[in-house]
Amino acid sequence: MNLPMLWIIPALPLAAVALNLLFGDRLGKKGTSFLACGAVGLAFAAAIRAVLTLAARSPEERQMVETAWTWFRVGDFSADVSFLLDPLSAIMVLVVTGVGFLIHIYSIGYMAEDPSFRRFFLYLNLFMFAMLTLVLADNYLLMFVGWEGVGLCSYLLIGFWHEKQSATDAGKKAFIVNRIGDFGFLLGVMFLIAWTGSVNYERVFAAAPHLFVAGGSIITLATILLFVGATGKSAQIPLFVWLPDAMEGPTPVSALIHAATMVTAGVYMVVRSHVLFEMAPATLEVVAVIGAATALMAATIGLVQNDIKRVLAYSTVSQLGYMFFACGVGAFGAGIFHVMTHAFFKALLFLGAGSVIYGMHHEQDMRKMGGLAGKMPITHLTMLLATIAIAGIPPFAGFWSKDEILAKAFATGHYGIFAAGLLGALMTAFYMFRLYVLTFRGKPRFEEHAAHGHADAHGHDAHAAHGAHDDHGHDHGHGGPVKESPWSMTVPLSILAVLSVAGGWVGIGKPFIHGESWMATWLEPVLGHGPHMKHLSAPAEFALMGLSVAVAAFGIFMAFRAYLQQPSIATAVRERFAGVHNALYNKYWVDEFYGAIAVTPIHQGAMRLWRFWDEKVVDGTVNGVGYVLEGVSALLRLFQTGYVGTYALFIAFGVLALFLHFLRS
Amino acid sequence: MVPYLFLGFAGLLIATALMVVLHKNPVTSALFLVLSFTSLAGIYLLLQAEFIGMVQIIVYAGAIMVLFLFVIMYLNLQHDVEKGAQIAVRRGIGWMVGALMLLFAGLIVRNGGFSPGPVQAVPPSLEGGNAQAIGRVLYSRFLFPFEITSILLLVAMVGAIVMIKGRPAADGAEGEKE
C-alpha cells in the first residue's frame, strides 16, 4: 500500500505559492487561477485519498503519523516537522480543503477585475498551506507554525487593499490581537514542555495524567493559557474585537478565513487538547462561560448592525461562542460538528453576501438593498437555505449541531449556559432573517442608475462613515444593472447550499437512530466516550429540540414582522430603547475601552519612556559624565598655560619631589 | 697634577656655564657654551674617555653650537630684554628651585645615595685605544640601539628640513628666496 503522503497536502498549495511567486507574472489571470485552484483541488483530492485510507482502517488504528524531518533538537527537547491524520484532523482537513477549493473557484469570479489578482491567490494559497499545517501538525509547535501562518495570511488578506487606511488598520489589529493570544498559547505550550518535556500530542497526552494532578493549578494554568490562544484566534471575549474589523478584506477571504476555517482553529486546538482540558474542570468552566458570553454578546451586537458583512461577522463570533461552550461543557464532538456545519453555511452566507455585494456594485449597507430575490435568484435561494440552516430549523445542517450543543449543555447541568444558548439561538434566527429580509425581500431601496452616481459621489463619505466598505478602487460594473453573478460564483454557492442542507445529517444521533451518530463514532478514537457525559432520555431530547425550533421560529417570525410587514415596529423599538441600541450599535464600546486602557497608555508611556527616561535620564547621565569631565578639564586647563616656562617649572618641581623621595629612602 | 687639572677645568666649566645662563647676549652665551663644552672635553680626557672627549668637541662644539650660532645669526638676535615684575618673580623662583635642587643633589651625593652596580674587576682593554674599545662594544652589544639612533638621526634630519622648508604651496615664493 502506498503511503498516504500527508505532507503533500500542505505542500501542494505551498508549491503553488512558489510557482506563482516565480512565474506568476507570466501566467496571466487564467493561468494564475488555474494554478491556485488546481493546487487546492489536488490538495483536496489528496486529502480525500488520505482520509479514505484512514477510514479503511479499524477504528483503533485510525492514526497516521508522518515525520518529514526533525525541525530542531536542543538538549532534551526536540520538535519535528511531522504530520498527523486522525479522525479529528480528517474532518478539519476535508473541510479546509473542500470549502477552500470552492472559495478559490468563487474568487476567480469575484476578484476577476482586481489588478492584484495574482497577489490575492498567492495569499490565498499561502493561507491554505498554513491552515493545513495547523490542522495536520502532530505537535503543538508545528501547529503554532500554522497558527501564526494563518494569522499572517489573515493580516495580509485583511489588508489586501493596502492603500486603504482602514484595511491596513484592521489587518494590523488582527495580527496584534492574535499575537496577544499567541503569547498565551506559547506560554501554555511551554508549561507542557517544562512538565512533559515534549510538544508531541501523543506524548503529552500520554504523560499528562501522570504528571499533572487533575484539577491542579498547573494544568489549569496551562490550559487557561492555551485557551487564551484560542480566544485570540477564534475571536472570543476578550479578544474578539479584530474579527468584525477583518471584514475589510475581500469577501471570499471573509468566507474562507474569518468564517469557515481559520477562526475555528481555536476550537480545533481546544478539542485537540481535550485530554488536558478534561483534567482541568475549572478551565472548562471558564471556556463554557466565555463561549456563552461571547455567543450572547455578539448576537446582541449583530441585531442592530446594518452592514451585511458585519452582521455575518458578529454571527460568526456568536457561533464560535457556541462551539466553545460546547467544549466547555465537555461536548468536544459537538463543537467539532458545529465547526463543520458552520463552515458550510457560514461560508455560503459570506459568499452569498459577496455575490450580493458584487451584484450591488460594492454596496454593503443593507438599508440600501431590498427586493433582490428576483434579480439574483440563485443567490437568493442559496442564501435562504443557509439562513434557515443557521437559524436552526430542521433538517438543515445548523439544527443538528446547534441542538446537540444545547442538549449537551442541558444534559451536563449547565442550565445557565443552556439558557444563554437558547437566547442566542433566538437572536440568531432574528438577525439572520432580518438580514435576509432586508436584502432580498421588500421593495428595492435603491435606484438602479442614480444609486450608483450617488454611490460615486458619496463614496468617500460612506468610506469614512462605515470604515467597512468593499470599495477597492476598481470600477467594474459601476452604473450597470443589478444582476446575477457569473457561474464561477454561483456554482460554489450551489454546492455549499447542498452541504448546508445535508451536511448535518452525519450528526443525527440518539433520538432518531439507534446508537451514536456517525459523527460521534468517527470521532470516538480521538475523543473517547466521555464517561461523564450523561445522555438524556429520548423524550427530553425531543422536548429540547422542540424548544429550540420554536425559539428559532419565533425569531424568524419576529424578523419578518418587524422588517417586512410592519417596519414601524423596528423603528419604534429602536427609539424606545435608544440607549441600548446605541450600546449595541457601537459594539459596547469595546474598541474604545481597549484604546483607553491599553493602546493609548502604552503609546504615551512609551513616548515618555523614550523622551524622558532614555533621552533625559540615561543619556543625561552619560552626557553628565561628559560635562563633569569637561568641568574638571577646564580646571586642569588652567595649568596648561601654553608657556614652556610653566611646564619647565612643573618638571622642576617633579624633579625636586623625586629628589626628596630619594633623600628619604 | 690630574686633580689640579680637574679642578681647573671644573672651575672653568662652572664659570662658563654660569655665563651661559647669565649673559644677556645669546651669541656670547653660545660662545661660553662652546667653551664649557671644551672644558668638559678636557674633563673627559682626564677621566680617560679620550674618544668621548674628542667627539664632544666635534659634535657639540663643532656641529651643534655652530648650528646654534647659525640660527642666532640668521634670526639676528641682539641683547635679550629682560625686565618687569614677571621676569623678576620668575628669576626668583628659578634660582630658588636651583638652589634647592643643588642642595638635594649635594645631600644625595654626600650620603652616597647612588648605587651604580658592581664594579667590574677587569678594566676594559685599552689596547688599540679607547676608541677601539668603544667601537667593539658599540658594534656588538649596542648594535641595535646604534642602528636605531642612526634612524633617529635620519628622521631628525628629514624633519628639520621639512620644517624649515615650510609648506610649498602656501609660501613657495618665500622658499625660493631662502
Added chain:
Amino acid sequence: MIPVEWSLALSAVLFTIGVVGVLVRRNALVIFMSIELMLNAANLAFVAFARQQNSLDGQIFVFFVMTVAAAEVAVGLAIIVNVFRLRETVFVDEINLLKG
C-alpha cells in the same frame, strides 16, 4: 684617580645651572642651550661612573646621548626658526601655541 664624588658634584652643579637657565631665561635659544648643559651634566655623570666601574657602558650611553642631542637640536632649532617666522619672537613667554 679623581674621586667619583667630585665628578658627581660637578655634574650636579652643571645640571642645576642648566635648570636655572631654563627657568630664568626667556630666550628659547638660551633655554635650549641650558638644556644642552643639563644633558652634558648627565654625560659627565655617565663618564664618571664608567671610570669608577671600569666599564665602557657609560661612555656608550654618552655617545647615544650626544646623538640624541644632535637630533634634538636639529629639530628644535627648526621649530624655533619656524616659530620665529610665525611670531617674530623667540621669547617663550610670548609664545603660547601649546595652550589647549
Added chain:
Amino acid sequence: MAALMQNEVFQVALWAMVKVGIILGVMLGVVSYLIYAERKICGHIQARTGPNRVGPLGLLQPIADVGKLLFKEEFTPAGANKIIFHIAPILAVFPAIVTFSVIPMGPPPMFVVTDINVGLLLFLAMSSLGVYGITLGGWSSNNKYALLGGLRSSAQMISYELAMGLSTIPVLLRSGTLSLSGIVDSQGGAYQIGGTTLPLPNWGIFHWYLVLPFFIFLICSFAETNRAPFDLPEAEGELVAGFHTEYSSMKWALFFLGEYMNMIVICSIIVTLFLGGWHGPGPAILGIVWYLLKLFALLFFFIWVRWTYPRLRYDQLMGFGWKVLLPASIANVVIAAVWLYWRANA
C-alpha cells in the same frame, strides 16, 4: 729647583713648552715665507715676477709686510660686538696651532710633540672649531658682506668636514689606530702584495682603496682652508672680502696667519695619512727632511691650484659636497671595509 727638575710631570711640561715654542716660532716663519711663495708663484703663473724689491728676490718682503701691518690703524666698525670682534681672529689661529701638537714630523720622540691615541680625532675636532673664528668674525663686524661670508664659511666647512672625516676612515681601517704616529708607522717599510715585495713605499696613497679618499680629502682640504676654488667666504667679487672685510692691521694679519697655518696643518695631515708621513729612504733621522719635502710639495700644489682654477658657485659647492663627495666617501668606506675584512679572513 733641582727637585723640580726631577719631577716627572714638570719634565714633561717643560719639554712640551720647548717643543711648542719651537713650533710656534718655526710656524710663524714658514707662514710668512709661504705668503711670499704664494705671491711669487702666483706672479710666475701669471707671467710676472712677483715681489722682488725688498731684499734679494724680494726675500725680505714678508718682514716688511709684518712691519706694515703692525703699524696700521686698528679700526672697529660702529655697532660691532667688540669683544667678539677681537676674539675672532684669535680663534682663527688657535685650532691650527693646537693641531700641530699631534703631528709627527719625524721619528719619535724628538719630532713628535705629543702622541695621543685619538690624534686624528683631535685634528677633526680642531678643524671643526676653525669655523668659529670666521663665523664670529663675520658676524661681529656688523656688516652684511661679512655676515654672509661668515655664514657661508660655516656652512661650507661643516659640509665638507663630513666628507673629510669619512675619507679618513679607510686609513683608520688599514692602520687600526687613531694615533697619528701609529698611522705613520703603519706606512713604513715596503709595499707588499701577498708575499711579494714591490719597489714602492708602503704609503697609503699606493693602496687602491685609499686613492679615492686621498682625492676627497684633498678637495675637502681646499674647502676647509677656504682656498680657491672654494674661497667663497672671502669672494672679493661678491662679498668685497667676505668675513674679514672690516678687519685691518694685526687682526687681519691673524686671520691671514690662521688661513696659512691651516693650510700647513692640513697638508701635514695629508702627508701623515696618505703620503707615508716622515717615512722615506735613508736613516730615520732624515724623516724630518722627507716630511718637509712632502709638505712643501703639497703646499706648492695648493698654491698652484689656487691660481689655476676659477671659483665655484655656492650651490655648486654645496651640491658637490653633499651629493658627490659624501656619497663617494661613504661608498668607499664600505668598499674598503669589505675588502679589508675579506683580505683579513681570506
Added chain:
Amino acid sequence: MAPIPWLSLLVFFPLVAAVLIAIMPAGAHKPIRLWATLAALAEFVFSIPLWWRIAPGQAGFQFEEKLDWIPAIGAQYHLGVDGVSGLLALLTTFTTLIAVLGAWTSVEKRSREFFALVLALEAGMLGTFFCLDLLLFYVFWEAMLIPMYLLIGVWGGQRRVYAAVKFFLYTMAGSVLMLVAILSLWFMQKEMSGIPTFDLHAFYQLPISPDRQFWLFLAFAFAFAIKVPMFPLHTWLPDAHVEAPTAGSVILAAVLLKMGTYGFLRFAMPMFPNALLVCAPWIAWLSIIGIVYGALVAMVQPDLKKLVAYSSVSHMGFAMLGLMAMNAQGFAGSMMTMLNHGVSTGALFLLVGVIYERRHTRKIADFGGLWKVIPVYSVIFLVVMLSSVGLPGTNGFIGEFLVLLGAFKHNVWWAVVAATGVILSACYMLWMFQRVVFGPVTHEENQKLTDLSFRERLVFAPLLLLVFWMGVAPQPFLDRMQPTLDRVLQMTNDRAQVLAEMAAPQPAPVAASLVMPAPAEQGGAR
C-alpha cells in the same frame, strides 16, 4: 593539525586587502568597489569551510595556532575556533560581503578609505572571535573600535561626530575595566602557578574565590553589557546606528553587538561561575527590561533606523536572557538569536539604507504607500520584518522560542514578562510597516522611486534564503553550536561547584540551584 595557518589567513587576509585597497588611486571608485567586493567574497569563500571543517561533534577548540607574542609576560598569539565562534565568524564574513555589496552606490565620497576600513573591521572582528589569549582578545577588541569609529565619524549623518565619540567612549569605558580585570587575572595566575600567561585555557582552570570573582565578573560584564547593549547602557546604540552609514549599521548590528554576548559566553560566564550565580537574576531582569523597554521605545520612534536600533536592544535582550537561563535551550536560543538578529536586523538596516539612498530621509512620516511604487522591495521588507517579529517558519522564531523556553525552565516569570516582548515587537514592526509600505502614496517624491536593482536583489537573496533556512531547518546550525554550548555549560557548572566547595567546606547551596530545576511538581506536588 593543519599545516596551513588557516585562521590567521582568515584574520589577516582582509587586513592585507584593506591595505591594498587603501593604496589604490583615490578617484577610481568603480575598481575600488569591485576589488573590495572581490576581497570580501574571497574572504567569505575562504571562511565557508568553517561550516564543514568544524567537526560538529567536537566541543573543544580546533585549528589552534599558538605562537609566542610577548614572551616576557606570557602573551601569546593564540587562535582557535569552535562551534560558536565558527558560526559567528561565518556570520561576520557573510555580513561583510553583504555590507560591501550594499554600499556600492551609497558611498560616494572617499570610497577607497571606506572599503578599506570595512575590510579592516572584518579582520578585527574575526580576530576577536578567534583569539584564545586574553591580551590578544583585548587588542582585537579595541582595534575593532577604530574602523567603526571612523566609519561612523566620517561617513555618518548629521550628528555623526557626536555619535562616533559616544560610541567610542561608551565602549572604551567598559573595555578599560575589562583590561584591569584581565591584568588582575594575570597576576592571580602568576601567583598561583608562577607562569605568567594570558591563555584562556589557563584562566578556565584558575581557582578564584567567589568574592573576588564578583568584582572581576562585574568588570567583564560591564564591558560586554555595553556592547550587547543591555538596558541602562544602551543609549549609544540608537545614535550610532542612526548616524552610521548603511554598511556600518549592518555590521554594527549583525556582528559587533554579538561581541558582547559572545564575551559573556566565552569569558565572563565560565571564568566566574559563582559570581554569575549571584548576578544572573539581576542581569536577566535587566535583559527582560531591555526586551520590553526596547520594544516600547521602538514603537514611538519617528525614525526608521532608530526604530530598528531599539528593536536591536529588544532582540539582544533575548540573547542575554537566554544566556542567563543557564540551560541548553537558553544557550542555544541565545546563540540562534544572535545569528538571527545578524541576518534579520542586518537586512532591515540594508532595507532602510535602500530607501535612504533614494530619498535621503529616514523619517517614517516621509514614506507611505511604497507597495504601490516598489513592490519587490516591499515584499522583501515584509519577509524581513516578519522574521524580525519572530514568525514561525522564519529564523526569528527559533531563537526567541528557545530563549523563552530556557527562561521558562529557569524562572516562569522571566518567560512571562519577556514574552510580552513578542507582542510588542509585532506592534511596532507592523505599525511601522503600515506607515511606510501601506496606504496611498502621500509624498510626491515617492512616486518616482525605483525598485530594487539587480545588485540589490543579489544582496537580499541570500539574506532571505537564510531567513527561511534557519527558520525551517535550523538543525544544522544547532548541531554545530551545541557541543560547544554544552561544554561551556558543563564547565560553568563544574567550576561553580568546585570553587564554591573550595571557598566553604560545606557545599554551598547556590551551586545546587544552578543545576536546572527539574519539573519540581512531578507527581503533583502542588
